[in-house]
Every structure is written in structure tokens, then in C-alpha cells.
Amino acid sequence: MKRTEIVEKLKDILLATDDRKRDAVAACTEASSLTYDLGFSSIGMLYMVIAIEEEFGIRFDGVGAADFRTLGDVVDYLEAKLP
Amino acid sequence: MMKQKSGKQPLFALKYLAYDFIKVTAALPGLIWLRPRWIYAAPEAREYLRGGALVIANHVGFLDPVYLMYAIWYRRHRFVCGKEFFESKARWFFRAFRCIPIDRENFGLDSLRLIADELRAGSVVTMFPEGHISADGGEEIAAFKPGMVLMALQGRAPVVPVYFQPRKHWYSRLRVVIGQKLDIIETYGTHPTMSQIDEIVTLLRGRVEELKAIAEERES
Numbered sequence: 001m002k003r004t005e006i007v008e009k010l011k012d013i014l015l016a017t018d019d020r021k022r023d024a025v026a027a028c029t030e031a032s033s034l035t036y037d038l039g040f041s042s043i044g045m046l047y048m049v050i051a052i053e054e055e056f057g058i059r060f061d062g063v064g065a066a067d068f069r070t071l072g073d074v075v076d077y078l079e080a081k082l083p
Numbered sequence: 084m085m086k087q088k089s090g091k092q093p094l095f096a097l098k099y100l101a102y103d104f105i106k107v108t109a110a111l112p113g114l115i116w117l118r119p120r121w122i123y124a125a126p127e128a129r130e131y132l133r134g135g136a137l138v139i140a141n142h143v144g145f146l147d148p149v150y151l152m153y154a155i156w157y158r159r160h161r162f163v164c165g166k167e168f169f170e171s172k173a174r175w176f177f178r179a180f181r182c183i184p185i186d187r188e189n190f191g192l193d194s195l196r197l198i199a200d201e202l203r204a205g206s207v208v209t210m211f212p213e214g215h216i217s218a219d220g221g222e223e224i225a226a227f228k229p230g231m232v233l234m235a236l237q238g239r240a241p242v243v244p245v246y247f248q249p250r251k252h253w254y255s256r257l258r259v260v261i262g263q264k265l266d267i268i269e270t271y272g273t274h275p276t277m278s279q280i281d282e283i284v285t286l287l288r289g290r291v292e293e294l295k296a297i298a299e300e301r302e303s
Binding site for chain 2: 017019044046047051063066
């Protein structure tokens with residue numbers, strides 16, 4: 001899967017997870033901070049990780065939601081994990 | 084409806100030896116000392132819990148797990164507690180009691196998976212969503228942490244609110260109010276949004292507040 005496709009899919013997941021962040025998600029880039037720019041709490045991050053696992057059919061092993069600072073960090077992880 | 088295992092546990096299992104031993108030996112002295120009074124918020128709350136369930140309650144002291152064992156006495160509880168207890172000198176006790184350790188400062192995927200697996204296997208997982216013992220002796224119920232909603236969602240289990248009135252004296256009678264279970268998935272679906280999760284947290288805290296009001300009404 002291409003990096004841009006992963007980003008778009010991630011944006012859809014973020015919107016489905018928290019519909020209050022529509023504007024922030026629309027404007028976000030790979031450099032956007034999940035906590036500061038997108039306003040995700042620790043539970044929001046955890047919920048996002050669960051949603052990603054379900055959507056991409058993968059399992060986050062040995063990493064926690066706190067390991068991802070920016071959207072790009074999540075994309076990097078997924079890019080390495082996905083075939 | 085949620086799909087979960089029946090939760091039927093064997094009458095005897097080696098892994099529950101310490102739990103069952105303490106429960107059986109302490110049951111009668113505890114009953115005499117606490118003289119628990121069970122109050123049910125609704126007729127439906129009287130229904131026996133079958134299968135996995137997440138029991139939540141207010142937290143006023145170290146004896147709260149004991150009170151909860153009296154509240155829902157017919158099931159074994161897996162208590163959720165801070166991982167620091169597993170690093171203390173009393174860790175053998177928490178292990179023997181089959182408590183589930185979680186990192187309260189950084190609640191993560193591993194803890195969530197552990198609890199969800201237990202719920203799906205049909206266990207009763209019991210926790211205090213305030214996250215700490217009440218500083219004012221239980222006068223006010225603190226804000227609930229939202230992690231419990233993810234536990235119930237991932238474990239596909241209903242949430243059972245319980246309130247126990249803080250005992251004013253060592254000889255005071257224990258009053259336990261048991262509420263009606265809330266099936267989150269049935270009401271909000273399997274993937275509620277974060278705003279709905281916040282709503283569920285407020286709803287559950289409200290339910291415990293209602294149970295508190297029932298306890299106070301009965302007392303007066």
C-alpha cells in the first residue's frame with residue numbers, strides 16, 4: 001500500500017474515531033502531532049490504535065499508543081508492517 | 084446481543100485455591116461483622132450475572148474489594164489494580180488473588196487486551212473507575228476514567244454499576260446498592276465515537292450517583 005493511501009485511510013479512521021476533530025483531521029499532515037494538533041487524549045490514542053488494528057488487520061506488538069508522536073510515526077509503522 | 088462465553092467456572096480450580104480459601108474462611112466472620120444489606124436499584128438488577136461482566140464501583144478504602152465480593156458473592160472476581168501493587172512486598176497476595184495489573188499512569192494495549200480476554204472468557208472483572216481511593220472518604224464520587232468503556236467494548240461485556248456506602252464506624256452495617264447492567268454495544272454499537280465514549284462515561288458515573296442517592300434514601 002502506498003504511503004499516501006495509508007495517510008488517507010488513517011484520516012478516515014481518525015474521523016470515525018472522533019467526529020469532533022473534522023477540521024483538524026482535514027488540515028493535518030504527516031508532521032501533525034497526534035496530541036497537540038489533533039487533540040487526542042491517551043484513551044483516544046488507544047482507541048485509534050484499536051481502530052487501525054481492525055481496519056488494517058494487523059496487531060500492534062511491543063508498541064504502545066504513547067510511542068506515536070506524529071501521524072507520520074503511525075504511517076512509518078504501518079508501512080513497515082503492511083505487505 | 085453480545086456474544087460471550089457462559090463464564091461457567093469449575094467449583095474447584097487450583098488457580099483459584101487462595102481466592103476460594105480466603106472467601107470460604109472469611110465469609111462467615113465477614114457476614115457477622117459487616118451484616119451486608121443488598122439493595123437492588125431495579126428488579127432487573129436482581130438477575131444473576133452470567134458470563135463476562137465488568138463491575139464498576141466507587142472507591143473509598145482498601146476493603147472495597149471485600150465489599151464487592153459480598154455484593155456479587157456468587158461469582159469469582161478478577162480485580163483490576165495498579166501494577167505498583169505487584170512490585171510491593173505483598174505481590175504474592177495480589178498474584179494469589181489473581182488480580183490484573185494495569186499501568187494507571189499509562190493505560191496501554193497490553194492491559195486492555197488482558198482485561199478484554201478475561202471478559203470474553205466469561206470472567207467477572209471488577210474495577211474502580213475513579214482510579215484512586217476517594218480523598219474525602221467517599222462524600223463525592225470523582226470523575227470516572229474512560230478506560231473502562233474500552234474494556235467493556237473490547238471484552239464485549241456489559242457494565243454493572245455498584246455503590247457501597249462508606250461505613251461511618253467499624254461496627255456500621257454495610258449497604259451495597261447494585262444497579263442494572265448497561266449493555267454498551269447494544270446501545271451504542273461496537274464502534275462508538277470518542278464523544279459517545281465520553282457520554283457513556285458520564286452516564287455510568289450518573290448511574291453510580293443514582294445508586295448513592297438510593298442508599299442515602301434508604302438510610303434516612
